[in-house]
Amino acid sequence: MSAIKAVVFDWAGTMVDFGSCAPVRALKTVFADASVPVDDGPVRRYMGMAKRAHVIAMLSEAEIGEAWKTAKGAAWTEADVDVLMEALEPAMQREAEATAGLIPGALDALEALEAKGISVGSTTGYTRTMMSGILPRAAAQGYEPAMVVCAGETREGRPAPLM
Numbered sequence: 001m002s003a004i005k006a007v008v009f010d011w012a013g014t015m016v017d018f019g020s021c022a023p024v025r026a027l028k029t030v031f032a033d034a035s036v037p038v039d040d041g042p043v044r045r046y047m048g049m050a051k052r053a054h055v056i057a058m059l060s061e062a063e064i065g066e067a068w069k070t071a072k073g074a075a076w077t078e079a080d081v082d083v084l085m086e087a088l089e090p091a092m093q094r095e096a097e098a099t100a101g102l103i104p105g106a107l108d109a110l111e112a113l114e115a116k117g118i119s120v121g122s123t124t125g126y127t128r129t130m131m132s133g134i135l136p137r138a139a140a141q142g143y144e145p146a147m148v149v150c151a152g153e154t155r156e157g158r159p160a161p162l163m
Helices: 021-033 040-045 051-060 062-072 078-098 106-115 134-140
Strands: 006-009 119-123 147-149
Touching: 021 040, 021 051, 021 078, 040 051, 051 062, 051 078, 078 134, 106 119
Parallel strands: 006 119, 119 147
Antiparallel strands: none
16 A cells, blocks of 8 residues: 555646647637737746636736737736636637647556555646536546646645645
8 A cells, every 4th residue: 555645637738738739829829819929938938827827927028018018009907818818718628629638658657546546636727617628538538537626716726735
């Protein structure tokens, strides 16, 4: 019997979506559609954060904030974040579903842990809506963690230990 009782994995880039491509594609699309194109760097810099916090962190970067101001004629506001998030939910859902294949070795790791009586749970920076297409696809491939905690379901997101 192992002293370890449970292991908690992230989703994108850890168990599914090798390279974490879905959030990069979705965020770049949403910002481009808002006339503020962004590179991979600022998108990847905040990976793992809840998506709303991720968007705010990107907008808070000087270069992106200035690009927003130039494109929109004013600095970004919380209302702008709301609009971006409305567009991001379906974009993330589409991209996440398209990249929901298990990463090579993920199922082997899961089976090895379960064989030792270790429970497997998960957290994600994705909202429950964003996960709606991923969960059944992952289950069809054999990955069904005992617990899935999504962004917005706890008082604080990662890296706080509440998730």
